[in-house]
Amino acid sequence: MAAPRPPPARLSGVMVPAPIQDLEALRALTALFKEQRNRETAPRTIFQRVLDILKKSSHAVELACRDPSQVENLASSLQLITECFRCLRNACIECSVNQNSIRNLDTIGVAVDLILLFRELRVEQESLLTAFRCGLQFLGNIASRNEDSQSIVWVHAFPELFFLRSKCYCLPIWTDERPEAHHWSCLNHPDKKIVAYSSMILFTSLNHERMKELEENLNIAIDVIDAYQKHPESEWPFLIITDLFLKSPELVQAMFPKLNNQERVTLLDLMIAKITSDEPLTKDDIPVFLRHAELIASTFVDQCKTVLKLASEEPPDDEEALATIRLLDVLCEMTANTELLGYLQVFPGLLERVIDLLRVIHVAGKETTDIFSNCGCVRAEGDISNVADGFKSHLIRLIGNLCYKNKDNQDKVNELDGIPLILDNCNISDSNPFLTQWVIYAIRNLTEDNSQNQDLIAKMEEQGLADASLLKKVGFEVEKKGEKLILKSTRDTPKP
Template sequence: MAAPSGLVLQIIARINEFIPDSQTEDLPLVVVTPIQNLTRAFREQQNREEATQSVFEVFAQILARQLTAVGVFSENSESSKNEQCLQLTAECFRCLRNACVQCVRNQSHIRTVGLINPTIQILKFLHQFRGFQSDTLIAALQCGLQFLGNLAVGNEESKDVIWKNAFPDLFLNSLHHLDKKIVAYCSMVLFTCLSTERTADLLNHAKGIELAKSIIKVCKKEPELDWAFLIVTEQFLKCPDLVSAVYKKMTNQERIITLELISTKLSDKSLESPVGSDEQAVPVRLMQFLAACFIDECMAVLKYASATVAEEEEALVVIKLLDILCETTSNHENFSYLQDSPALVETTIKLLYETHLAGRQCSNIFTTSQSLSFTNDVTHPAVGFKAHLIHLIGNLCYNNKENQEKVRQMGGIPLILDNCNIDDNNPFVSQWAVFTIRILTEQNVENQEVISQMVCQGVADNAMLNYMGLNVEEQNGKLYVKSQNKGE
């Protein structure tokens, strides 16, 4: 490494020359130029490492003066004076932002000299000036948040101080700002600071739920913003109590956004935890909560039976919940505990019956169709809904004798067989019916006998059963259902 050049100390000495002795005297605008020089110098790692604690003590003096100046800001005061104050503040934040990059020592110096609290206080003050918006004000807010973000990276002590001073008001104000970069930088600070313990603070603070909901809204408004997505998927989902508390206070639109984020998390195979791992993509208690929501709310999907309903958010929530349940129960190793809910099995069978009945009573999205005559639109949210119900029944009955029995007792087998025909409103419904019937009859003589009786009565035919990979054979005057695959 090259020998220290002394550049940083030279610049800071120059800055000191412009700081007046009187605490009440405003800092001259000329001080901005050497601070800008230091900002550029801190782009180099060598210069960052050359900085001593005394460098940041100078900035502590400057920001203390700026905090006083900003505190007496008035939207009616001289605009040029406001602009000068904001320009100096923004440049200080920009310089400190650069000083923190990959430099733990500078992060510690900044915390030691007490720069965090005045920074956050200044940012809180600046958020109050809704009627006075300028590029300089936006720059000060942006750079201040970037500074806090860089200060927190890899430094638990700094994270703790930032969290204690910024939570929840600074985060709430920044997330509600109209400037996208301010929202993005705030999300970055939040994600960097959050931990399991701090996420729990959201549940215990009066404004915590509001902050969590604000992040959800950002995910909807700014879908390309990765930080907000990561806050939900990497932090919030690890705290089932928080998600359930927030979910109960959400609008249906906010619930839809949340469920879409959970679906994205589940579908990312690169994020799957090893079998038996204590840390899963979606914790057990959260999935149990979502299953309970499906049980309680599922009949709302029948609103789609009305041809006049084009958008029904309550019904769409049910569809999103069903998608998640199908995805999770397909992963039997990690989510087999969902099979232990008798109410989930019963509700799914009842809902299949209700949607099937609704489709027969009048022409709607639940009506079996081979011409798309109802909607001519495969993008209708309820397309495939009955197929997914059958899929879920199959998953819940996989290697589970108790659930197999429940389906038979509730008359589910004839109901599933009645959905074996090609249906444009339910793509792949026949394939899922095949899947589910085979699971229901696997090592279950009683369920096989139900199908045999249906053949005797002419309700089910051999062609359909052959399509399912099943044969009906007569032995000693009785019909038996057997798999076509050898060894089963």
């Protein structure tokens, strides 16, 4: 008969199994650490014992990485490793004393090394994924609200934990395929929990100084964007982008040219969400977003004509169209912010390029049946049902914003024959009330305190170039007083 198990011993007020040497004892300790009072009274010797089990069990993983025939012997070791990580994870919850004790034993280094080995194993077991997840959770918990632990996690984990490995054999258990080499990092792993937990570690460990290191490892930053794109419900990739990336214009400027169209759309969507949030941009945010405005405006000026390729390509490149639209969307939202508007109103070539692009796609849409015609449609992740009207609407909105209380830009639109162009878009907008709305808005801003532009529109009506019904549609009427034509408003100014 087997010898009876010794009863639990009380150490510093905590009921713990003694000695800690098997799976059952570890599970009991893990359960104890769910309570705050037990975490706060745990002696350091407990964590040394857990670490000893973790080190001993990791030898089996090392052997399996060198000799695939040993993988079948991993089950018991993976169980022990998983429970060690669960125990340490629970011990670190809201307990800086335990975080410090566990960190000072160099447990973080052992855990990171073990997780890196997990990525190399040629095994399809659920037990490996569970150990993998628990190890990442432990690293996240030990670093939570503890700067010293964050520093050690960063030293051990970055960039190796997030780098793309040349070979990774940790396949999801639901596959029927034979294990083959896959290009996976923790941030683009097929298991979404591993993606979430590794994102948590990155978010928790990053600070302003460490963002510089991320600029030197742009593939990791891009993987974060991909992680959010694939798992938009995951909180941690979202927080990394909105709370860290968007506060680092240097990182965004370095990363943006390397993004593909889908990745650009994802980043630009989050930039729009930040600008239009219920919480306005802070005093510290404004200088950062002025740098973003420079990047977005210069990219739009340089690349916006690529959208014209859609008129001739078959089939059209939905992703490229959506990326171009998103650049325009960001500019519209930025120019709706009074803190950013002044900078963009004088941005070299922006207003001219917007008018030129509006003219080209307006003519193309009238002369041919293509993506810029009223019936032209593009299906994309952004659910764009009519990219032509949407694109034109926002071009006109941007013109209106750039001319808001800015006489130089009002006059420039006049010089470029932009006013007849804008009015002509209202003629074909019966199926798109938003286009009419932005025409009204743009004409209002173009004529405010600008008698020259008012006279131009009045003369257009007199000469038959703008009929009275069209002007009434956009909120104006022409009244003749003696020999002078006066453009009068018939409605309140619409909000942008």
